[in-house]
Amino acid sequence: xxxxxxxxxxxSHCHHFIRCPVLCMRGTLALSLPRGRTQLATSAEQGPRMNxxxxxxxxxxxxCPPCPSRIAAKLAFxxxxxxxxxxxxxxxQEAGGASGGAGTPTGSGTCSLHLSERADWQxxxxxxxxxxxxxxxTARDNRLGCMxxxxxxxxxxxxxxxxxxxxxxxxxxSFYIGLGSRINCNVFSYxxxxxxxxxxxPSEKNLYADIDAAWQALRTRYGVSPENxxxxxxxxxTVPTVDxxxxxxxxxxxxxxxxxxxxxxxxxxxxxxxxxxxFPSIDKISKVTSPVLVIHGTEDEVIDFSHGLAMYERxxxxxEPLWVEGAGHxxxxxxxxxxxxxxQFISHELPxx
Numbered sequence: 001x002x003x004x005x006x007x008x009x010x011x012s013h014c015h016h017f018i019r020c021p022v023l024c025m026r027g028t029l030a031l032s033l034p035r036g037r038t039q040l041a042t043s044a045e046q047g048p049r050m051n052x053x054x055x056x057x058x059x060x061x062x063x064c065p066p067c068p069s070r071i072a073a074k075l076a077f078x079x080x081x082x083x084x085x086x087x088x089x090x091x092x093q094e095a096g097g098a099s100g101g102a103g104t105p106t107g108s109g110t111c112s113l114h115l116s117e118r119a120d121w122q123x124x125x126x127x128x129x130x131x132x133x134x135x136x137x138t139a140r141d142n143r144l145g146c147m148x149x150x151x152x153x154x155x156x157x158x159x160x161x162x163x164x165x166x167x168x169x170x171x172x173x174s175f176y177i178g179l180g181s182r183i184n185c186n187v188f189s190y191x192x193x194x195x196x197x198x199x200x201x202p203s204e205k206n207l208y209a210d211i212d213a214a215w216q217a218l219r220t221r222y223g224v225s226p227e228n229x230x231x232x233x234x235x236x237x238t239v240p241t242v243d244x245x246x247x248x249x250x251x252x253x254x255x256x257x258x259x260x261x262x263x264x265x266x267x268x269x270x271x272x273x274x275x276x277x278x279f280p281s282i283d284k285i286s287k288v289t290s291p292v293l294v295i296h297g298t299e300d301e302v303i304d305f306s307h308g309l310a311m312y313e314r315x316x317x318x319x320e321p322l323w324v325e326g327a328g329h330x331x332x333x334x335x336x337x338x339x340x341x342x343x344q345f346i347s348h349e350l351p352x353x
Contacts, residue, residue, distance in 0.1 A: 229251055
């Protein structure tokens with residue numbers, strides 16, 4: 001693993017706090033724009049459709065034969081164009097140390113992260129200096145881009161944050177600083193295989209290997225013990241979060257707009273998990289022994305509210321959920337009760353001694 005410091009290429013003049021990453025699954029494919037809007041990707045195929053799928057797509061899903069990883073890739077993964085680059089020490093020397101903007105001084109053995117304008121950086125150099133990035137390696141031999149945001153030096157807990165679809169660490173960095181500073185938690189995050197600077201291709205198996213590598217990096221590199229780690233998953237990020245939480249006990253789990261499984265999103269009338277289903281979180285949640293906070297908008301247009309309700313009902317140690325009346329998939333963070341519930345949960349319902 002390589003230490004990395006941060007250098008800023010350009011600074012945006014936007015001052016919005018909220019970044020809204022999401023899962024992209026409705027009809028054929030759905031894409032969330034960084035500003036929290038969702039648009040549907042149209043298929044080139046024409047003709048009758050069922051729940052957004054053409055007859056040809058249905059045949060592909062169920063007759064070819066079905067393959068969970070292919071279903072997952074077709075339904076869920078839309079990695080954006082990277083909003084940042086990472087220069088390793090030898091690359092910095094070749095570039096002559098020019099960064100094009102203010103940055104953190106880099107020492108021997110470190111690398112630097114360059115944020116593009118699309119990353120929409122919203123803070124000062126002081127906050128940027130508190131962000132560290134580095135590379136880890138997964139069990140499936142993909143290089144994993146990781147980020148550690150030190151925004152709560154006196155806080156006990158660190159969020160292991162699995163972000164939504166159609167965003168990367170560059171776009172999420174400002175959100176992590178804003179969130180962590182408000183709930184008094186440091187934030188550790190990573191880009192899925194095929195996202196940002198992470199190598200490989202997005203797949204369900206890679207999702208699980210990615211969060212395993214992130215978990216191990218957080219524990220070994222920073223010495224954070226499981227009782228001080230809160231797993232936070234948003235949308236597609238709830239899939240690896242539930243998988244990891246079903247295998248390891250931690251301080252707590254936060255599921256933000258979770259899904260029961262891939263087929264249940266595409267086909268809402270699905271009542272059981274088939275062998276070819278992808279992301280079967282509904283079958284894993286009962287194995288989670290840590291306290292679980294479920295957050296969902298009642299008007300979610302991408303992952304129906306029924307998913308959050310079902311996941312909550314299956315949790316052995318579910319705490320009082322947050323059902324945000326009138327909220328959709330991309331705007332929960334805009335409601336005051338979002339931060340209020342997180343603060344209540346972390347500061348008063350979890351041990352803080």
